[in-house]
Amino acid sequence: MKLNRLRRPIKAYKNQGFLKGKDARPIRILSEFLEPLSRFKYYGIRDIIVFFGSARIKSPIEARKQLTQARQRIKKRKRVAAALKEQLRAAEVGVEMARYYEDAAELARLLTKWSMTLKEKNRFVVCTGGGPGIMEAANKGALSAKGRSIGLNIGLPLEQYSNRFISPGLNFEFHYFFMRKYWFMYLGKALVAFPGGFGTLDELMELLTLLQTRKIKKKMTVILYGKKFWEHIVNFAELERLGMVGRADFKLFRFAETPTEAFELLKDGLALNYPERADL
Numbered sequence: 001m002k003l004n005r006l007r008r009p010i011k012a013y014k015n016q017g018f019l020k021g022k023d024a025r026p027i028r029i030l031s032e033f034l035e036p037l038s039r040f041k042y043y044g045i046r047d048i049i050v051f052f053g054s055a056r057i058k059s060p061i062e063a064r065k066q067l068t069q070a071r072q073r074i075k076k077r078k079r080v081a082a083a084l085k086e087q088l089r090a091a092e093v094g095v096e097m098a099r100y101y102e103d104a105a106e107l108a109r110l111l112t113k114w115s116m117t118l119k120e121k122n123r124f125v126v127c128t129g130g131g132p133g134i135m136e137a138a139n140k141g142a143l144s145a146k147g148r149s150i151g152l153n154i155g156l157p158l159e160q161y162s163n164r165f166i167s168p169g170l171n172f173e174f175h176y177f178f179m180r181k182y183w184f185m186y187l188g189k190a191l192v193a194f195p196g197g198f199g200t201l202d203e204l205m206e207l208l209t210l211l212q213t214r215k216i217k218k219k220m221t222v223i224l225y226g227k228k229f230w231e232h233i234v235n236f237a238e239l240e241r242l243g244m245v246g247r248a249d250f251k252l253f254r255f256a257e258t259p260t261e262a263f264e265l266l267k268d269g270l271a272l273n274y275p276e277r278a279d280l
Helices: 022-043 060-075 082-115 134-144 177-187 198-212 227-233 236-241 247-252 259-273
Strands: 048-052 125-128 149-154 171-174 188-193 221-225 254-256
Touching (some): 022 171, 022 177, 048 177, 048 198, 060 082, 082 125, 082 134, 082 221, 082 259, 125 134, 134 149, 149 177, 171 177, 177 188, 177 198, 188 198, 188 259, 198 221, 198 247, 221 259, 227 254, 236 247, 254 259
Parallel strands (some): 125 149, 149 171, 188 221, 221 254
């Protein structure tokens, strides 16, 4: 009697049903460590300067365009609804905040231009969360200096798409927030936090906590860009008054108001923290 030939079973590492299931979660997590590690090695990326900031901040051109449109909508109406007034207010704030887009682009340009003069290549590469807003601005600034930049993107239902200024081969997409944060912290030698919302606050406060508790043992220069914004959002003085933080904790970061000021602080900080780098 002729037997039917058995179909070859699928290998475990090709079984999509298994790989996407809960039992394979450790494999997926490990993949978000090993795949970026492989690419960073391939491109010779040893350290980065991280840019945090809001995905919602528009470029000056886009912000002014939205303001013009809001004004035109109101101009056409005899009676202005509350929703239109709110749109106008939001557009006016958008124009006010757009300066941070320009500043992030200029700071990234200055840093990239400087890093490209170092003897060892691919040092202190600009790295962002890969999305729009401040992240887009920083990647755009690095590209304008004809240098590389990195995007550590995260899959989200809203807002987060990869901007077009990230260098080819250095655009990453993460599923797990904590793995994305790991790469920011592990490769980061300095960080600039521009105005942002919950995500920026989360990332910044986690970094400051790790530095405060010395879970991160390396030296990092941390810049909070826009003192008025940060002191309005986080009442640092009250935290100290109530004993929630100590005066020494304020040495973990510095404020900066202009791209040139932030650039000098970052450059000086890197030279101080990494004096073995003779070309700094």
